[in-house]
Amino acid sequence: MPTLETKEMNTFNDIKELVTALKREEKLISEMFSKRKSIDYKLNDALELVDYEESRIDLLIQKAVIRQNGDFLELDGQFLEFFEQVLYVSEEINLSYIDENIKNIKENIVYFLNESSENRRYAYLRFIKKTFRNMGLITLRSVVDLRRNIENTFKNESNYKNKQLKLENLDEKRTVVTNLIQQTLFLINEEELTFFNRALDEELGRIIIELKNQLGECSHNLIEIEKQIIDYLNQIKQQGRFLEKLRKLKYLKDNFIIEAETNIKQIVSNKNEVIFETKLNESINLSIDFLREDERAFIAIKRIAKNHRDRLLFKPEMAERISNDYLDNNIEEEIMVNLEEVRNRFIATSDNLFNFILNYDFLKEVEFNERVTIFCQIISQYEEELQIQDNYQTTNGIEYAMVFSR
Template sequence: MNTFNDIKELVVTLDRESKLIAEMFSKRKSIDYRLSDALELVDYNESRIDFLIERSVVREHGGILELDDLFLEFFEQVLDVNEEINLSYINENIRGIEENIAYFLNENNDNRRYGYLRFIKKTFRKIGVITIKCTIDLRRNIENTFKNESNYKNKRLKLEHLDDKRTVIKNLINQTSVLIDEKEVTFYNRAMDEELDRIITELKYQLVECSHNLIEIEKQIIDYLNQIKIHGKFLEKLRKLKYLKDHFVIEAETDIKKVLGKKSQVVFETRSVEPIKLSIDYLRNNERAFEAIKRIAKNYRGRKLIKPELADSISNEYLENTIEEEVMINYEEIRNRFVATSDDLFNFILNYDFLKEVDFNERVTIFCQVISLYEQELEIKNDFKTINGVEYATVVTK
């Protein structure tokens, strides 16, 4: 297997094939990326794909391309889209800190002691980041499992396994807290490093936040498992009843008639449909129908028939096109004209023709805005003048 000669070659390669790598990464879960699709993104230069395969950036099997696991994990970790919860990192980092603390205490050379201390500080920072990420990934995986897993047995098993991971994260947080607060007191006394103290303070805050989130996650898992248990029992009974019904033994082997007989819900009652329309012959010949018509007519006798009012025709004045012109202040033009003069900026704006009426206060505002927009091109001198009660600094072009 060929490897990259240096970091520069790696970065240049990733930049050159950024379109292909970005497309493969975005489609990593949806489709199998074919070699024929990849050729279009490398300008049909197959040697560029061969170079990526030789350097183990991508793998090819049967005309299908996929990102190598090492690069895929790197991109997912950096972009924070990895759904796998790898708890071994925290455990390994705790063990690494304990080992380097022992090396630090045994070492007399200051340079080597600083190397061990730097590793310890870096690892403490890493533990905080990894713990937060594992907690976030755990919550996301729990919600995705409960919402998207259709098999109830697998849903329950996955949630139980995620709950085991929650317990592991909680234990690792406790181990880290013990390492900070109770163990290696001699090391902290000897190190006397302000940056280490800040890192540990921030780590404690991160661990407390993760602990609070784990409590909420535990409640969420218990609630989801209870819902699955209730739904599972209901579906189990429903499947059993359907089996008995399909084999025509539901009445013989169950007391379903007795149970339904005790129910009085409206849903079990026979729906009766009453005719609504009356025949015309009935309305003509039946006296009772005639009396009902007259009684109903009395209720409408006092009502006024409101006729809709027609609106007047629209005046032609409203249909004519009208154009309103407004003179806008062009700061770029003001700057260009000022640069061509030897005047100071305030006096120039005070006498500038804006093609519309601009009072003194507005001209002061324009003066400030021009300075703000083109500060790099202007020179503000330590010379002040006063006009109309307004004191201003002399501003000229550089």
């Protein structure tokens, strides 16, 4: 019998080697990723991006970053999926991953409750926290991908039957996401109360609150997505009925029985739409670029000029010489108030903001009312850096709050 020999996979030895390789071939990988849907990437084009060093491409092929198919290259599916997931450009909705996370949480909750060792209990708890944290992000991403796929399908799919089928399949995925959200909330609120009573700490509490907020946001978006799908399906049905009627009318017209079989004359006679009115021919002005550059325009101008030789020629009047006073460079300088500079100087003091601005040197004459306006603008733009107190003072009939830097 033939023996099975274990063969070590030719992969990266550590993270540093992986990151270094991706950084070195950044230009090639970026170009292949951006054109992953538009063209089949040729080996000759790739060689140009690595300075014609074929060994660099061979290394990426050996490490399974890219794959070669004849004279063409493509990113390996594992790396392609990773880039799409990280950059939020994936069109695939991985619902099984959410379902798998729910199962893993339930399993680790059982392990946690059965375990007596504190170290092992903490390991299970850490896994549960990480999974809960990931579930919110994954669910949000799934809802975003679902909405994007629905819009792309409705706008770009030309086949009406396929468009309807794809939208119905996406609606089924929407239902699956909704059910998974309900399962997650049931797990938190009802199914595993014993676990949360024993294991709940401050970090887990924050994670659960954040997860509930994310799932609530997803639920509201799924309601809007359901309305959108219903609207798109109704539009498809209406368009389908319209095309069916149009094909029937064309059949009647082609067989010269449209007037005998329908009341089209009566309907058209009662219509006053613009499409039934007599078309008016209006002159269109030619562009200046066409008159200057196109030889056909020059020939037409000469022909028209020949037909109008008897017309009087008017000598254009010359405009008067422009005075030198209008050609002089007059520069007018204006000192502007830099609110950020005023803010920076105020933060370095212990004075209140109103009194600081009242005595601030703006290098120009600034009236009292304008200084009040500057006071309001700084509070509006830099409110987070200021401490606004509840006591008030009055100056020149203006009541203002006491404001200090934090």
